[in-house]
Amino acid sequence: MVGGVVDVTRTFDKVEQILEKYGHRKEMLIKILLEVQKEYRHIPREVVNYIGVALGIPPAKIYGVATFYAQFSLKPKGEYTILVCDGTACHMEGSMNLIKAIEEEVGIKPGEVTQDLKFSLDKVGCLGACALAPAMVINGEVYGHLNAEKVKEILRNLKERKAE
Amino acid sequence: MAIAVEKRFNSASELLKYIEELKAKREKKLQKPSVYVCVGTGCTASGSRKVYAKFVEVIKARGLDIQIEKIDDDDEPVKRTGCCGLCSLGPLVKIMPSGITYSHVTVNDVEEIVEKTLLKGEAIERLLLTDPISDKKVERLEDATFFKNQTFYIMEAIGTSECESIEDYMARGGYSSLAKALSMDRKEIIEQVKASGLRGRGGGGFPTGLKWEAAYNSKGDIKYVVCNADEGDPGAFMNRTLLERDPHSVLEGMIIAAYAIGAQKGYAYIRAEYPIAVEMFNKAIEDAKEYGLLGENILGTDFSFELYVKEGAGAFVCGEETALLASIEGKRGVPRPRPPFPAQAGLWGKPTLINNVESYANVPKILRDGVENYRKRGVEKSPGTKMFSVTGPLKLTGIIEIQFGTTLRYILDNICGGTSNGQKIKAIQIGGPSGACLPEELFDLPLDYDTLRSVGAMVGSGGIVAITEDRCMVEVARFFLDFTKRESCGKCVPCREGTTQAYNILEKFTQGKATYEDLETLEYVSEIVRTASLCGLGKTAPNPIISTLKYFRQEYIDHIEGKCPSGMCTAFQKYVIIPEKCKSCSLCARSCPNGAISGERGKPYVIDQEKCIKCGLCVTKCKFGAIELVS
Numbered sequence: 001m002v003g004g005v006v007d008v009t010r011t012f013d014k015v016e017q018i019l020e021k022y023g024h025r026k027e028m029l030i031k032i033l034l035e036v037q038k039e040y041r042h043i044p045r046e047v048v049n050y051i052g053v054a055l056g057i058p059p060a061k062i063y064g065v066a067t068f069y070a071q072f073s074l075k076p077k078g079e080y081t082i083l084v085c086d087g088t089a090c091h092m093e094g095s096m097n098l099i100k101a102i103e104e105e106v107g108i109k110p111g112e113v114t115q116d117l118k119f120s121l122d123k124v125g126c127l128g129a130c131a132l133a134p135a136m137v138i139n140g141e142v143y144g145h146l147n148a149e150k151v152k153e154i155l156r157n158l159k160e161r162k163a164e
Numbered sequence: 165m166a167i168a169v170e171k172r173f174n175s176a177s178e179l180l181k182y183i184e185e186l187k188a189k190r191e192k193k194l195q196k197p198s199v200y201v202c203v204g205t206g207c208t209a210s211g212s213r214k215v216y217a218k219f220v221e222v223i224k225a226r227g228l229d230i231q232i233e234k235i236d237d238d239d240e241p242v243k244r245t246g247c248c249g250l251c252s253l254g255p256l257v258k259i260m261p262s263g264i265t266y267s268h269v270t271v272n273d274v275e276e277i278v279e280k281t282l283l284k285g286e287a288i289e290r291l292l293l294t295d296p297i298s299d300k301k302v303e304r305l306e307d308a309t310f311f312k313n314q315t316f317y318i319m320e321a322i323g324t325s326e327c328e329s330i331e332d333y334m335a336r337g338g339y340s341s342l343a344k345a346l347s348m349d350r351k352e353i354i355e356q357v358k359a360s361g362l363r364g365r366g367g368g369g370f371p372t373g374l375k376w377e378a379a380y381n382s383k384g385d386i387k388y389v390v391c392n393a394d395e396g397d398p399g400a401f402m403n404r405t406l407l408e409r410d411p412h413s414v415l416e417g418m419i420i421a422a423y424a425i426g427a428q429k430g431y432a433y434i435r436a437e438y439p440i441a442v443e444m445f446n447k448a449i450e451d452a453k454e455y456g457l458l459g460e461n462i463l464g465t466d467f468s469f470e471l472y473v474k475e476g477a478g479a480f481v482c483g484e485e486t487a488l489l490a491s492i493e494g495k496r497g498v499p500r501p502r503p504p505f506p507a508q509a510g511l512w513g514k515p516t517l518i519n520n521v522e523s524y525a526n527v528p529k530i531l532r533d534g535v536e537n538y539r540k541r542g543v544e545k546s547p548g549t550k551m552f553s554v555t556g557p558l559k560l561t562g563i564i565e566i567q568f569g570t571t572l573r574y575i576l577d578n579i580c581g582g583t584s585n586g587q588k589i590k591a592i593q594i595g596g597p598s599g600a601c602l603p604e605e606l607f608d609l610p611l612d613y614d615t616l617r618s619v620g621a622m623v624g625s626g627g628i629v630a631i632t633e634d635r636c637m638v639e640v641a642r643f644f645l646d647f648t649k650r651e652s653c654g655k656c657v658p659c660r661e662g663t664t665q666a667y668n669i670l671e672k673f674t675q676g677k678a679t680y681e682d683l684e685t686l687e688y689v690s691e692i693v694r695t696a697s698l699c700g701l702g703k704t705a706p707n708p709i710i711s712t713l714k715y716f717r718q719e720y721i722d723h724i725e726g727k728c729p730s731g732m733c734t735a736f737q738k739y740v741i742i743p744e745k746c747k748s749c750s751l752c753a754r755s756c757p758n759g760a761i762s763g764e765r766g767k768p769y770v771i772d773q774e775k776c777i778k779c780g781l782c783v784t785k786c787k788f789g790a791i792e793l794v795s
Contacts, residue, residue: 091643132252
C-alpha cells in the first residue's frame with residue numbers, strides 16, 4: 001500500500017474475513033471497523049461501501065459511526081502511530097513539550113502523517129497511565145516519564161529500525 | 165473440551181468444596197519461595213514484562229539448585245500479579261514468603277534478587293522503597309505508610325493477587341457469593357444491595373439497589389446487564405486497575421446482578437485504549453465458562469447467562485449510559501433523553517441494568533460479609549470504600565482505596581507523602597471534566613457523595629489531581645473545556661455551542677486579551693450550558709469554570725489586569741535582552757524568524773515585543789546568556 005492507494009481485491013478478501021468472523025452482525029459494526037482500521041491503518045472509502053452492502057447499512061450511517069469515534073480515521077495513519085496523552089496529569093506535566101519535540105524530530109503536528117507514511121501523530125484524552133505522566137503510546141507500547149529529549153531518542157531509534 | 169467437562173461444577177456445594185481446597189493450597193503457596201511481578205499497565209510500561217521473562221529465564225537456568233518445591237504442576241515460582249496501585253514506582257516485584265518488595269526493578273537486578281532475596285531471604289537495600297513520610301527504607305509493602313493508611317477492601321491481596329488466575333480468585337473466597345446468591349430469592353438479593361446503601365461508583369452516586377429493583381420490576385422476555393468500563397475521565401484509571409488486578413470480582417458481581425434481575429445476556433463495555441484490561445476480562449470470561457460459572461445452567465441451576473466484551477472506540481460521551489447503550493448497538497454514541505430509563509427500555513428497547521465496574525465489584529463483598537459488616541466502612545449516606553487515582557507532583561502517586569469520609573488532606577499528607585517539588589498544593593481537581601477544583605480551605609472536608617456535591621464538586625469516577633502553585637487555574641479550566649468541547653457529541657445546542665463559546669472566552673484569558681465583560685459572559689454561558697444540556701456531559705461541563713470562578717476568581721482578574729500569577733500562561737511572558745550582558749554580536753537578530761530583533765554595533769540589541777512570536781530561538785542562539793524570559 002503506497003500513498004493510501006488500496007489494493008481493492010486484497011481489501012475485500014480481508015474485509016470479508018473480518019465480516020465472517022463477526023457473523024455479518026450489524027451490532028458488531030464498531031468492532032468490524034476497529035479491525036479494518038487495524039489492518040489498513042485507516043478506513044478506506046471502498047471498504048465503507050462494501051461493508052454497507054454486506055450488512056445492509058447505508059454507507060452514510062457507517063460514515064456517521066466512523067467519524068464519531070476518535071479511534072477511526074478516514075485518512076491513512078503511519079506505520080508508527082504516535083498517541084501523545086493530553087489527559088489532566090500529562091497536560092500538567094508538560095505533554096505539549098512532547099508534541100513540540102515530535103514536530104521537531106519528524107515534522108508533523110497532531111492529526112498529521114509523515115509523507116512516507118512512517119509516522120502519524122495524534123493527541124488523545126487520557127491513556128490511564130497518569131502515574132507515568134507525561135506519557136505516549138506508539139503502536140500499543142506505553143512510554144512514560146518522558147521529556148523532549150527522551151521522545152526524540154525514541155523516534156530516532158524507530159527511524160533506524162525502519163532503515164534495517 | 166474434555167477439560168471443560170471435567171472442571172465444570174454441577175452444584176454450589178461442589179464449588180464451595182473446591183474453594184476450601186484452593187484456600188488451603190494458597191496458604192501453603194505463600195510460604196514457598198516465589199516471585200510476584202506486577203503486569204498492570206503502569207509497570208508494563210516501565211518494563212515489568214521483560215523483568216518477568218528474565219526471572220523465568222534465570223530460575224529455569226539455575227534449575228535444581230534453587231529447589232523450589234512445586235505444590236502442583238501448574239504452580240510456577242514466578243507469578244504475574246495485578247496492580248497494587250503504586251504505578252509511579254514500577255516495575256514492582258514482591259518476593260514471598262518474606263514479603264520483601266522492590267521498586268524500579270530492572271532486568272539487570274534479577275540475578276541478584278534471585279541470589280540474595282529468593283534463596284537467602286536477604287533484602288537488597290538499594291532496591292527497597294523509601295517511605296516518603298518516615299524517610300526510611302521499608303522492606304514490605306504493608307509497612308509503607310502509603311499502604312498502611314489506606315483501607316483495602318475491594319483491592320485485596322496487595323502484591324500477591326494473580327490477576328490472570330481464576331483459581332487464585334477462588335482461593336481468596338471468590339465465587340462463594342455467587343453460590344450463595346443462587347440459593348437466595350431474587351428479591352432478597354436486591355433487598356440486600358438496597359440495604360447496603362451501595363451507590364453508583366461511576367460518579368453520579370445513584371443508589372445501585374434502586375436501579376436493580378427497577379430492572380427487576382420491568383417486564384420483558386429478554387433483559388440485559390451492562391458494565392460501564394468506559395473510563396474516559398482524563399486523570400482517572402481506577403476502573404482499568406480493577407479490571408486488570410481482579411477481573412473476576414467484577415465478573416462475579418455481574419453474574420449475581422443478572423441472576424437477581426432475571427437477565428440472560430450481558431456486555432462489558434471497555435475502552436479500546438485499555439488493551440490489557442480487555443485481554444484480562446476476556447480471559448476471565450473464558451475461565452469462568454470452563455468452570456460452569458458462566459454460560460448455560462450455572463452451577464447446575466436453570467439460570468443461564470452469556471457475557472460479551474464490547475470495545476469502545478474513543479468517545480468520552482459513551483460513559484453516559486444512554487450513549488453507551490447506543491454504542492453497544494453499533495451506532496454513534498449519542499445520548500437520548502430519559503425517561504425511559506435503561507431499566508425500562510435500554511439495549512434494543514429491552515430492560516437493561518447498567519452499573520460501573522467498581523459498583524459490580526462491591527456486590528460479592530456485600531453478600532459475603534452481610535449488610536451490617538459492609539456498612540462498617542464509610543459514612544451513613546455513603547457506605548463502603550472508594551478507589552481513587554491520585555496524580556500530580558506528589559511523592560507517591562497511583563491508585564488508592566479509602567473509606568468514604570476520609571479527608572483530602574489525609575490522602576495528600578498521610579498516603580501520598582506531600583508534594584515532591586517543594587511547592588505548596590493550592591488546589592485539588594477532583595472528578596475529572598465534570599468535577600471541580602477545590603481550594604486548600606476545603607481539604608478538610610470528608611470525601612463523600614453529598615459533601616462534595618454541597619461544595620459544587622463530585623466524586624466523579626474518582627480522579628484526584630494535585631495542582632501546585634506554579635500552575636494556572638484559568639489554564640486548568642481552559643484545558644477541561646478544550647476536552648469537553650471536543651468530546652461534546654453535538655446533538656444538543658447548549659452543550660455543542662456553549663462549550664465552544666466558553667472555551668473561546670477562556671482562551672482569551674490565557675492569551676491576555678480578556679476583559680471584565682468576558683468574565684460576566686463566561687458566567688452567563690456556564691449557567692446556560694449547565695441548565696439546558698441534554699445529558700450529564702453537558703450538565704457538568706461548566707463545573708471546572710464555575711468552581712475556579714468561585715474559589716480562584718482573583719486569578720481571572722489578574723489575567724484581565726495583565727498578569728498570570730503562576731507564570732504558566734506564556735502570553736504574559738516576554739523575552740528581553742539584558743543590556744549589560746549583550747555583546748551586540750547580532751546572532752540573535754539574524755536567527756529571529758520574525759525579524760523582531762534589531763540593534764547596531766556597540767549598543768545592546770532590543771526585541772520588538774509587538775513582532776516577537778515567543779519561539780525562544782534567540783535564547784538558544786545567544787552565547788552570552790543575555791536573553792531571558794520574564795513575566
